[in-house]
Amino acid sequence: xxxxxxxxxxxxxxxxxxxxxxxxxxxxxxxxxxxxxxxxxxxxxxxxxxxxxxxxxxxxxxxxxxxxxxxxxxxxxxxxxxxxxxxxxxxxxxxxxxxxxxxxxxxxxxxxxxxxxxxxxxxxxxxxxxxxxxxxxxxxxxxxxxxxxxxxxxxxxxxxxxxxxxxxxxxxxxxxxxxxxxxxxxxxxxxxxxxxxxxxxxxxxxxxxxxxxxxxxxxxxxxxxxxxxxxxxxxxxxxxxxxxxxxxxxxxxxxxxxxxxxxxxxxxxxxxxxxxxxxxxxxxxxxxxxxxxxxxxxxxxxxxxxxxxxxxxxxxxxxxxxxxxxxxxxxxxxxxxxxxxxxxxxxxxxxxxxxxxxxxxxxxxxxxxxxxxxxxxxxxxxxxxxxxxxxxxxxxxxxxxxxxxxxxxxxxxxxxxxx
RNA sequence: GGGGGAAUGUCCCGAGUGGCAAAGGGGGCGGACUGUAAAUCCGCUGGCGUUAGCCUUCGUAGGUUCGAGUCCUACUUCCCCCA
Numbered sequence: 214x215x216x217x218x219x220x221x222x223x224x225x226x227x228x229x230x231x232x233x234x235x236x237x238x239x240x241x242x243x244x245x246x247x248x249x250x251x252x253x254x255x256x257x258x259x260x261x262x263x264x265x266x267x268x269x270x271x272x273x274x275x276x277x278x279x280x281x282x283x284x285x286x287x288x289x290x291x292x293x294x295x296x297x298x299x300x301x302x303x304x305x306x307x308x309x310x311x312x313x314x315x316x317x318x319x320x321x322x323x324x325x326x327x328x329x330x331x332x333x334x335x336x337x338x339x340x341x342x343x344x345x346x347x348x349x350x351x352x353x354x355x356x357x358x359x360x361x362x363x364x365x366x367x368x369x370x371x372x373x374x375x376x377x378x379x380x381x382x383x384x385x386x387x388x389x390x391x392x393x394x395x396x397x398x399x400x401x402x403x404x405x406x407x408x409x410x411x412x413x414x415x416x417x418x419x420x421x422x423x424x425x426x427x428x429x430x431x432x433x434x435x436x437x438x439x440x441x442x443x444x445x446x447x448x449x450x451x452x453x454x455x456x457x458x459x460x461x462x463x464x465x466x467x468x469x470x471x472x473x474x475x476x477x478x479x480x481x482x483x484x485x486x487x488x489x490x491x492x493x494x495x496x497x498x499x500x501x502x503x504x505x506x507x508x509x510x511x512x513x514x515x516x517x518x519x520x521x522x523x524x525x526x527x528x529x530x531x532x533x534x535x536x537x538x539x540x541x542x543x544x545x546x547x548x549x550x551x552x553x554x555x556x557x558x559x560x561x562x563x564x565x566x567x568x569x570x571x572x573x574x575x576x577x578x579x580x581x582x583x584x585x586x587x588x589x590x591x592x593x594x595x596x597x598x599x600x601x602x603x604x605x606x607x608x609x610x611x612x613x614x615x616x617x618x619x620x621x622x623x624x625x626x627x628x629x630x631x632x
Numbered sequence: 633g634g635g636g637g638a639a640u641g642u643c644c645c646g647a648g649u650g651g652c653a654a655a656g657g658g659g660g661c662g663g664a665c666u667g668u669a670a671a672u673c674c675g676c677u678g679g680c681g682u683u684a685g686c687c688u689u690c691g692u693a694g695g696u697u698c699g700a701g702u703c704c705u706a707c708u709u710c711c712c713c714c715a
């Protein structure tokens with residue numbers, strides 16, 4: 214699919230040279246459509262958590278590229294679909310979220326897009342819509358008659374999202390089974406409202422996207438296209454998106470800019486070039502130069518990557534602060550006030566705090582037991598000295614320059630400060 | 633509708649004779665080596681407790697037993713065979 218069909222449109226060329234394309238439904242037709250004028254394309258995001266995470270970055274960047282190439286991005290928030298739950302890649306049904314939770318998540322997720330896209334009423338300005346607007350107003354029988362007729366069970370059973378679940382002998386409810394239809398109807402609705410012709414998404418969404426494409430072509434006899442991105446894994450084969458300490462959230466209140474910077478800084482050597490193309494706006498020739506660096510020098514390229522990616526999300530200032538904190542902590546062994554911190558009441562500290570409890574509360578370990586094991590393994594550090602006794606009591610005497618520096622491993626650092 | 637089998641550590645796969653906090657992988661985390669990389673080697677991987685120990689876990693709910701992942705009953709879900 215990525216065998217260099219030499220696209221003529223700026224958008225598809227951009228997508229191809231930067232490595233976003235895994236599959237396209239009708240490459241030549243889509244290329245022609247992009248050439249003919251601004252097109253409207255969308256990506257859907259479900260509101261299952263109060264923040265998106267780095268795994269979503271490739272989709273967000275794709276909308277950004279779309280706008281850069283002179284087209285109109287539509288961000289679809291899945292207020293309606295989240296109520297059903299996408300069975301793709303899930304072994305079992307998630308607990309259903311309440312309306313209030315979903316709305317809260319949407320409000321919180323929204324903010325991130327403004328950093329990557331220009332919203333407004335102009336022809337290439339981005340817009341954000343919520344599929345609850347239409348999905349919630351359908352009557353059951355009407356929905357079945359209008360859309361259900363276009364889907365065969367035979368076909369639906371053949372899609373990976375369904376097949377995987379069945380293969381693993383896990384139950385799949387009728388509710389989840391309908392997710393596919395809802396996503397297809399979304400595409401149709403956006404086509405009617407905004408003239409949207411393209412849906413993009415991760416490769417796991419291929420089935421859902423193709424269904425929408427076919428629905429539009431069948432019902433409205435209009436052109437419609439789908440484009441998916443490759444599944445992102447690191448060069449050594451791990452699923453991308455996790456880092457020390459779990460999911461890398463995009464919202465600053467859930468993952469600090471420092472952590473976000475660290476995530477990119479820790480990229481594997483072999484991924485540096487690919488990630489720069491996907492996740493930054495750096496020009497291709499500069500990327501080529503940077504990724505050619507060898508040995509320890511590639512670390513400079515990783516910093517460039519981290520700075521660029523963090524600037525996009527959190528702003529340049531935050532990126533520089535993160536870099537400064539990292540340089541101080543890792544290269545000079547000094548403290549920086551920009552390191553993540555945890556506040557403890559002065560009274561508690563004066564009374565004495567058990568290390569294991571503090572480490573757990575500060576987020577360095579999931580539980581006190583884990584903190585103890587960490588200490589026994591030599592991974593817990595207090596003011597840079599390994600501490601194997603997690604039952605030790607810390608007090609004001611342990612303050613150095615007003616803080617206690619706690620570290621789990623070499624990369625997870627928290628400054629405990631009394632307040 | 634009838635018959636047979638299956639569900640295990642809330643990340644996944646997967647052993648398990650009535651004495652089990654439950655083998656072994658993968659993944660994850662930590663240590664060593666490096667360059668905050670990869671590969672490799674080592675350790676850890678239910679919660680609370682300093683130790684003793686206590687609590688919670690083998691699909692769900694009951695039961696038998698001093699004692700249940702293991703036996704019985706019902707239910708849920710999945711697979712296979714017959715109709």
